[in-house]
Amino acid sequence: MSDETLTLGANANADLKGRAEELAGVLDDIAELQDRAKEIKSDAKAEGYDMKVFNQVVKEKRRGASFQCSQLEMELVLDTYRSALGLPVTLEDAQKRAAEDAGELPEPKKEKKAKRGGDVVPFKGNKDLN
Numbered sequence: 001m002s003d004e005t006l007t008l009g010a011n012a013n014a015d016l017k018g019r020a021e022e023l024a025g026v027l028d029d030i031a032e033l034q035d036r037a038k039e040i041k042s043d044a045k046a047e048g049y050d051m052k053v054f055n056q057v058v059k060e061k062r063r064g065a066s067f068q069c070s071q072l073e074m075e076l077v078l079d080t081y082r083s084a085l086g087l088p089v090t091l092e093d094a095q096k097r098a099a100e101d102a103g104e105l106p107e108p109k110k111e112k113k114a115k116r117g118g119d120v121v122p123f124k125g126n127k128d129l130n
Contacts, residue, residue: 041055
């Protein structure tokens with residue numbers, strides 16, 4: 001370009017300066033709030049909360065009741081579909097199935113039939129009666 005510089009009128013200069021300062025202040029506030037959010041999360045983690053679940057419930061809380069209703073409806077339909085496909089629906093069923101898939105659970109033992117005569121176990125009886 002040439003040596004000419006763009007000059008703004010007095011009102012425009014003041015407006016620009018005001019908006020820039022306002023935005024800088026908002027960005028500073030955002031940074032402070034982000035730091036506070038990190039502190040809250042680290043405190044929750046230190047208390048033993050599952051952070052994946054913690055973040056999810058915060059997200060759901062922010063989205064409101066209608067979102068929560070739609071999520072619960074979807075979970076009910078999912079349970080119906082899972083049940084129809086023979087997939088586990090409860091946590092206990094899922095854990096049992098995972099253990100079976102990993103080979104951690106022994107297969108049920110077959111009961112042995114008692115032999116005729118079986119083992120003879122001596123009876124000691126009551127010593128006071130002798």
